[in-house]
Amino acid sequence: MSYPKPEFRPVSYSRVTLTELMIPAYANFGGKIHGGILLSLMDKAAYAAASKHAGNYCVTVSVDGVNFLQPVEVGELVSLLASVNYVGRTSLLVGIKVIAEDVRSGTVKHTNTSYFTMVAKEDNGQPTPVPGLGLETLEDTRRFVEAIKRRELKDRYRMEFDNAVSALAVPRELHLLAHERCQIMY
Numbered sequence: 273m274s275y276p277k278p279e280f281r282p283v284s285y286s287r288v289t290l291t292e293l294m295i296p297a298y299a300n301f302g303g304k305i306h307g308g309i310l311l312s313l314m315d316k317a318a319y320a321a322a323s324k325h326a327g328n329y330c331v332t333v334s335v336d337g338v339n340f341l342q343p344v345e346v347g348e349l350v351s352l353l354a355s356v357n358y359v360g361r362t363s364l365l366v367g368i369k370v371i372a373e374d375v376r377s378g379t380v381k382h383t384n385t386s387y388f389t390m391v392a393k394e395d396n397g398q399p400t401p402v403p404g405l406g407l408e409t410l411e412d413t414r415r416f417v418e419a420i421k422r423r424e425l426k427d428r429y430r431m432e433f434d435n436a437v438s439a440l441a442v443p444r445e446l447h448l449l450a451h452e453r454c455q456i457m458y
């Protein structure tokens with residue numbers, strides 16, 4: 273049974289925190305946590321926040337800003353703080369901050385902040401409109417504006433990159449390889 277959706281839902285309505293203990297089964301051969309484990313947890317957190325805001329199931333369309341700058345260790349408690357930063361018509365941008373806590377020392381490190389674009393879908397698989405976003409704090413407003421800027425830059429980058437790639441003539445660009453660690457072997 274589905275309920276009528278409000279015109280706006282506040283950011284706080286769908287904010288979620290997912291916490292998980294990093295067990296040995298999540299480790300790679302070097303003893304650190306697999307990046308894929310963290311990506312999977314981030315996807316879950318993004319899904320939870322987006323689908324709660326939308327009141328519909330959501331799918332992941334794109335992921336930005338995934339840079340793991342510090343390793344996560346077995347035994348650490350990882351928390352993913354997710355909130356909807358921006359909404360379009362059927363899409364939502366969810367910001368996810370990942371922190372890892374060493375429970376013995378109490379040390380907390382910020383491992384990364386990433387942005388998941390999700391789209392709400394109807395049962396028939398068609399994208400469906402989502403409620404607007406109620407900005408409750410100055411921080412919510414800052415994130416919303418930042419998301420608009422991020423999208424503008426991404427669109428511009430995508431366009432410029434596509435143009436550059438379609439105009440690419442490899443023989444003309446071979447000088448780019450001069451200081452790279454590669455060797456032409458054909």
Ligand SMILES: CC(C)(COP(=O)(O)OP(=O)(O)OC[C@H]1O[C@@H](n2cnc3c(N)ncnc32)[C@H](O)[C@@H]1OP(=O)(O)O)[C@@H](O)C(=O)NCCC(=O)NCCS
Nearest residue numbers: 331332333334359360361362363364389390391393398399
């Ligand atoms: C994402 C998807 C729904 C877009 O379908 P579409 O027919 O192009 O639909 P639309 O053009 O109406 O786009 C829907 C929304 O997605 C957004 N969108 C589409 N492609 C996008 C992209 N590459 N990056 C960011 N947003 C994108 C559009 O801007 C639009 O947002 P808006 O309604 O807020 O303006 C479709 O490509 C899809 O279902 N992909 C598979 C997603 C999936 O299954 N993910 C799970 C991992 S396998």
